[in-house]
Amino acid sequence: MTLQVKVVEPSRELTIAGYYDTIVCGGGPAGFAAAVAAGRNGAKTLLIELAGCLGGIWTSGNLSIILDGNGKEGVFKELLDRLKAEGGYLHTNYKEEFTHDAEVMKIVLEQMCAEAGVDIHLHTRIVDAVVENGAIQAVITESHSGRHAFTAHSFIDATGNGDLAFRAGCSFETGHPKTGQTQPASMLAILYGAPQSQENTSIPEKHQELRSFLQSADVNPSYQSPCIFKLPNPNFSFFMMNHEYAVRCDSTEDISKATLNGRKELFESVKKLKKVPGWENVHLVSTSSHIGIREGRRIKGLYRLVAEDLITGRTFPDGICEVSFQVDVHSLSRDAEIGYFDGGIEPKPYQIPYRSLVSGEISNLGMAGRCVSGDFWAHASYRVTGNSVPMGEAIGYAAAHAFQNNCSLHEVDGTAVSAYMRERGYL
Numbered sequence: 001m002t003l004q005v006k007v008v009e010p011s012r013e014l015t016i017a018g019y020y021d022t023i024v025c026g027g028g029p030a031g032f033a034a035a036v037a038a039g040r041n042g043a044k045t046l047l048i049e050l051a052g053c054l055g056g057i058w059t060s061g062n063l064s065i066i067l068d069g070n071g072k073e074g075v076f077k078e079l080l081d082r083l084k085a086e087g088g089y090l091h092t093n094y095k096e097e098f099t100h101d102a103e104v105m106k107i108v109l110e111q112m113c114a115e116a117g118v119d120i121h122l123h124t125r126i127v128d129a130v131v132e133n134g135a136i137q138a139v140i141t142e143s144h145s146g147r148h149a150f151t152a153h154s155f156i157d158a159t160g161n162g163d164l165a166f167r168a169g170c171s172f173e174t175g176h177p178k179t180g181q182t183q184p185a186s187m188l189a190i191l192y193g194a195p196q197s198q199e200n201t202s203i204p205e206k207h208q209e210l211r212s213f214l215q216s217a218d219v220n221p222s223y224q225s226p227c228i229f230k231l232p233n234p235n236f237s238f239f240m241m242n243h244e245y246a247v248r249c250d251s252t253e254d255i256s257k258a259t260l261n262g263r264k265e266l267f268e269s270v271k272k273l274k275k276v277p278g279w280e281n282v283h284l285v286s287t288s289s290h291i292g293i294r295e296g297r298r299i300k301g302l303y304r305l306v307a308e309d310l311i312t313g314r315t316f317p318d319g320i321c322e323v324s325f326q327v328d329v330h331s332l333s334r335d336a337e338i339g340y341f342d343g344g345i346e347p348k349p350y351q352i353p354y355r356s357l358v359s360g361e362i363s364n365l366g367m368a369g370r371c372v373s374g375d376f377w378a379h380a381s382y383r384v385t386g387n388s389v390p391m392g393e394a395i396g397y398a399a400a401h402a403f404q405n406n407c408s409l410h411e412v413d414g415t416a417v418s419a420y421m422r423e424r425g426y427l
């Protein structure tokens with residue numbers, strides 16, 4: 001018997017399962033904010049999310065610390081206030097950072113979307129896009145209910161890895177400009193019962209202190225600058241000590257292998273830590289249900305934010321928020337001495353322009369979060385979640401505006417988006 005090398009999938013017609021003004025793909029920090037802003041500004045909005053909850057890296061990814069949120073207002077500030085009100089917020093002792101409780105985060109995100117009138121489809125994956133005349137006509141999804149098509153006036157790619165833009169045929173970049181190497185992925189953990197003395201180690205010197213302590217317990221972390229933070233629940237801590245190298249966002253094999261390795265490393269490490277005096281009660285409560293991918297596709301936009309913009313602290317007439325975060329490239333190989341580097345780039349506070357949130361090739365496609373248009377170095381700075389939220393809010397507002405004015409995202413006046421973001425307190 002000869003093995004078949006190909007099968008031909010029969011073509012089929014799909015009825016349109018829903019008509020929307022705005023469809024947001026991906027419900028992480030960027031997508032949630034985009035959906036809330038679109039809904040609040042009068043667009044009939046659908047939010048499509050692969051996981052069983054909203055929040056992306058904040059919930060499924062177990063990441064419990066928000067960076068570069070200092071001074072951010074708008075939806076970001078509303079979120080903080082609600083986390084505080086529900087007891088899901090803890091100020092750390094380093095800069096203006098804070099940690100959150102993932103369960104409180106899940107419910108608060110759901111409430112904010114519901115209040116904005118957003119329809120949420122969980123357990124639903126974007127698998128394709130129908131493009132005609134340079135615009136997306138429909139997205140195709142797969143879910144428990146089968147395969148469906150949904151149409152909208154504008155679409156927002158907030159999938160982190162740029163899945164929708166990729167399916168729509170957009171150009172993209174990935175990895176280091178010379179080697180193509182991407183930042184490592186990380187499996188993150190929540191611990192119960194870690195001693196208080198080991199907590200709140202965001203301070204850079206403390207990373208090395210924690211590493212020496214772990215090594216003394218025969219744990220050699222694959223992330224060379226491990227950290228541990230106290231969470232709002234006083235018995236729980238967030239623990240980052242794993243790096244998985246050369247994980248491509250479009251390779252199920254890479255992601256599966258990294259997931260299995262990362263989880264094993266955490267499990268074995270906690271077993272060893274239990275033997276250390278004072279750590280006897282430590283338990284691994286949770287590992288990420290989706291390993292954290294720092295870097296996927298960076299989609300080609302109307303403007304590509306580059307290192308030079310960071311160095312000169314560039315502002316733009318269509319700037320939508322200010323970024324104050326450093327260039328934070330996590331080590332690209334296991335033999336690195338410390339866990340991250342900045343490529344010698346020292347950013348001054350700079351702005352993200354609206355045009356970096358709009359596809360250069362598809363007139364009704366916006367982006368928010370990790371997949372917006374930028375080079376390797378700029379991405380290593382703007383990628384943190386304190387910036388994903390304003391990016392989402394800006395493009396969600398623009399999508400609602402595009403519908404009301406019957407124009408494309410290409411035609412939306414970026415200075416008007418900038419004015420809206422200023423009014424919302426981001427500039």
Ligand SMILES: Cc1cc2nc3c(=O)[nH]c(=O)nc-3n(C[C@H](O)[C@H](O)[C@H](O)COP(=O)(O)OP(=O)(O)OC[C@H]3O[C@@H](n4cnc5c(N)ncnc54)[C@H](O)[C@@H]3O)c2cc1C
Pocket residue numbers: 025026027028029030031048049050051054055056057058063065066067068124125126127158159160161163164185186187188291292293294295368369370371383384385386388
């Ligand atoms: C390990 C790690 C540590 C980090 N540390 C920090 C930190 O300490 N502080 C900080 O602020 N930032 C940190 N970052 C950066 C930050 O988390 C990301 O840049 C941020 O997640 C960007 O938000 P996002 O909404 O673009 O992406 P994500 O959080 O990845 O959300 C994307 C969402 O889209 C969904 N999705 C993906 N594909 C599809 C599809 N095909 N169909 C439907 N839905 C889909 C996903 O399930 C997910 O919910 C870290 C990132 C990683 C990976």
